[in-house]
Amino acid sequence: MNILICIKRVPVVGRKIQFTADAQEIDTSSMGFAISPHEGCAVEEAVRLIEKHGGAATVLTLGPVEAEEQLRDAMAIGVDRALHLQTDGREFDPIATANAIVDAVRADGTPFDLLLFGNEAADTGDYQVGVRVAHALGLPCVTGVTALEIHDGRATAHRQVPGGVEIYEVALPAVIAVKDGINFPRFPSLPGRLKAKKKPLVTIEPTWQNGGLQKTSLLNPPEETHQVVILGKGPEAAPKVVDLLAELGLL
Amino acid sequence: MILAYIDQDRGKINEASFEALTLARRLAEQTNAPLHAVVIGKAEAGLTARLGAFGVSALHHAQHEQLNEYAPAAYAQCLVEILDAQKPDAALAAGTERGNEIMAHVAAKTNLPMAANCIAAQAGAAYTVTRLRFAGSLYEEAKLDGATKLLTVAPATLSARAAATAQTVTVNTFTPQLAQADLRARVGARVETASDKIALGEARVVVGGGRGVGSAEGFKELEELAALLGGAVGCSRVATGMGWRPHADQIGQTGNRIQPELYIACGISGAIQHLVGAKGAKHILAINTDPEASIMYKADYAVIGDLLQIVPAISAEIRKRRG
Ligand SMILES: Cc1cc2nc3c(=O)[nH]c(=O)nc-3n(C[C@H](O)[C@H](O)[C@H](O)COP(=O)(O)OP(=O)(O)OC[C@H]3O[C@@H](n4cnc5c(N)ncnc54)[C@H](O)[C@@H]3O)c2cc1C
Ligand SMILES: Nc1ncnc2c1ncn2[C@@H]1O[C@H](COP(=O)(O)O)[C@@H](O)[C@H]1O
Numbered sequence: 110m111n112i113l114i115c116i117k118r119v120p121v122v123g124r125k126i127q128f129t130a131d132a133q134e135i136d137t138s139s140m141g142f143a144i145s146p147h148e149g150c151a152v153e154e155a156v157r158l159i160e161k162h163g164g165a166a167t168v169l170t171l172g173p174v175e176a177e178e179q180l181r182d183a184m185a186i187g188v189d190r191a192l193h194l195q196t197d198g199r200e201f202d203p204i205a206t207a208n209a210i211v212d213a214v215r216a217d218g219t220p221f222d223l224l225l226f227g228n229e230a231a232d233t234g235d236y237q238v239g240v241r242v243a244h245a246l247g248l249p250c251v252t253g254v255t256a257l258e259i260h261d262g263r264a265t266a267h268r269q270v271p272g273g274v275e276i277y278e279v280a281l282p283a284v285i286a287v288k289d290g291i292n293f294p295r296f297p298s299l300p301g302r303l304k305a306k307k308k309p310l311v312t313i314e315p316t317w318q319n320g321g322l323q324k325t326s327l328l329n330p331p332e333e334t335h336q337v338v339i340l341g342k343g344p345e346a347a348p349k350v351v352d353l354l355a356e357l358g359l360l
Numbered sequence: 361m362i363l364a365y366i367d368q369d370r371g372k373i374n375e376a377s378f379e380a381l382t383l384a385r386r387l388a389e390q391t392n393a394p395l396h397a398v399v400i401g402k403a404e405a406g407l408t409a410r411l412g413a414f415g416v417s418a419l420h421h422a423q424h425e426q427l428n429e430y431a432p433a434a435y436a437q438c439l440v441e442i443l444d445a446q447k448p449d450a451a452l453a454a455g456t457e458r459g460n461e462i463m464a465h466v467a468a469k470t471n472l473p474m475a476a477n478c479i480a481a482q483a484g485a486a487y488t489v490t491r492l493r494f495a496g497s498l499y500e501e502a503k504l505d506g507a508t509k510l511l512t513v514a515p516a517t518l519s520a521r522a523a524a525t526a527q528t529v530t531v532n533t534f535t536p537q538l539a540q541a542d543l544r545a546r547v548g549a550r551v552e553t554a555s556d557k558i559a560l561g562e563a564r565v566v567v568g569g570g571r572g573v574g575s576a577e578g579f580k581e582l583e584e585l586a587a588l589l590g591g592a593v594g595c596s597r598v599a600t601g602m603g604w605r606p607h608a609d610q611i612g613q614t615g616n617r618i619q620p621e622l623y624i625a626c627g628i629s630g631a632i633q634h635l636v637g638a639k640g641a642k643h644i645l646a647i648n649t650d651p652e653a654s655i656m657y658k659a660d661y662a663v664i665g666d667l668l669q670i671v672p673a674i675s676a677e678i679r680k681r682r683g
Binding site for chain 1: 369370375430432433450455457460461463464465467468469471473474475476477487488492493494495496497498499500501502503505506512524536545546547548549550551552554559564565570589597600601603605607608613614615621622630632633638643645646651656657659660661662663664665666669670672673676677678681682
């Protein structure tokens with residue numbers, strides 16, 4: 110089977126987030142980057158499916174030059190090839206992102222059986238790119254997936270809901286958006302990393318478009334300044350903790 | 361007209377829908393437009409009266425035998441029909457899993473832009489919205505275009521408020537035209553996970569553990585304290601990643617959101633991706649060996665030291681007082 114995984118390079122933010130002077134971007138000069146976590150699980154899921162059913166996996170990202178790092182990370186754990194929709198760093202909104210992905214999938218021509226997405230990107234949290242791609246390609250789509258099984262050209266997907274699990278079954282090809290926890294992604298081995306350097310990576314230059322959701326600025330949420338009350342050190346603090354529990358009506 | 365989607369699951373309304381309805385009414389007031397609501401499938405008794413109290417003047421009630429089980433594209437089709445016929449200025453849903461999913465399908469079907477998890481919106485030719493990024497670690501201000509502005513409202517960020525004057529609700533029942541393609545992805549079966557455990561999202565006390573717990577066995581101490589307090593055990597992503605706890609226990613951006621009276625965070629450094637899940641906690645007590653840990657900036661109370669000594673001491677003290 111042929112699997113496509115769409116991943117996004119996202120900054121790993123810390124407690125105090127600084128912005129560029131125009132408040133348009135996060136100042137990432139002292140930040141690390143990673144594959145957005147739901148999508149890291151999508152990559153792992155693809156590799157497991159290929160190990161089990163045979164076939165090939167392709168990883169795709171739309172992002173700056175530096176996003177090649179995340180494509181190589183995915184290839185280091187077993188993905189076969191990569192498509193890099195290289196941007197000049199400008200943010201593509203969800204419509205623009207989905208259009209660029211759809212164009213790339215069509216141009217690539219690989220008959221993908223499964224298109225894996227994250228449930229939502231860690232940074233923008235738009236909750237829609239996978240759904241848009243599914244509609245554009247005329248495919249069924251299940252989101253929020255926490256367990257996935259492929260059998261006889263069909264996918265069985267589980268989705269956690271309060272008090273239970275919903276089970277979906279769709280015919281392939283299909284779009285599946287997975288969630289963190291569906292698996293625990295493996296770490297790349299050194300030989301894996303070396304191999305990844307030589308795997309094929311195709312670069313495509315998508316055209317930026319205004320899809321109608323235009324960021325104007327970023328801001329920090331209001332911060333409540335408060336002082337932490339130290340109840341004590343070590344087990345001797347237990348009575349104070351229990352006093353607190355009583356005070357809060359929790360005993 | 362401003363349209364609000366009221367999410368319900370087999371007759372039970374998701375209360376976050378009333379938060380979305382509150383923002384929808386504000387937009388209706390700003391644009392001097394009527395407020396309509398849409399509900400799909402068998403509706404809860406008394407729903408129209410509740411909607412009227414929130415300022416809704418018309419309810420579009422979609423009914424179809426194929427809508428008894430959830431099917432995201434089919435649910436979206438119900439909204440698309442209203443959009444086509446009535447051209448609302450905006451359509452809103454709660455930013456729950458379903459709300460976001462249905463609105464994304466509406467957006468994809470109509471090729472309209474959509475802004476997820478908004479906390480504020482200002483009407484205009486284009487709307488100005490404030491929305492969550494990084495699950496709420498950051499806010500974004502954005503312009504949202506479209507013949508109908510599509511947005512979802514981040515749950516638990518604004519409170520549901522009834523209208524100053526209640527409305528009488530006209531009910532318009534309709535049967536949507538569903539295509540086969542709308543029904544390809546639908547709930548085929550549902551397995552209830554019967555459990556006597558208190559749900560993490562509903563617990564009044566949550567005892568959370570992170571890397572500092574050190575092992576799966578270490579969580580026994582946390583389980584014991586949680587049991588004594590009638591609470592639930594949660595954890596950080598490190599604890600799930602180590603295989604100490606199931607992912608269902610994870611708190612944070614890619615886990616659960618909790619809203620207890622007290623969150624006892626043990627051996628958790630307080631990474632922002634963890635803390636966004638605990639924003640709803642009224643009080644936080646941190647137990648940590650490191651007095652400089654990030655969690656100290658968010659916690660109300662702290663005990664400095666080894667959690668493997670402190671947590672059992674707290675349990676023992678509770679038992680002692682209860683006699
Ligand atoms: C996009 C994204 C999404 C994420 N989503 C989530 C999420 O949903 N949930 C989540 O939790 N994380 C999430 N993370 C990971 C997050 O950034 C942190 O890596 C993680 O929360 C750290 O877990 P921790 O606090 O257990 O471990 P650490 O950061 O390693 O902290 C361990 C703490 O334990 C203390 N300690 C050690 N020993 C003891 C002891 N004996 N007694 C008391 N204290 C002790 C240490 O002082 C330290 O403060 C996400 C990351 C990214 C990039
Ligand atoms: N720039 C991108 N490149 C590749 N895939 C993306 C990109 N942005 C979003 N996606 C995919 O679409 C999913 C949903 O993203 P979003 O709608 O932005 O929350 C993500 O989890 C990714 O799988």
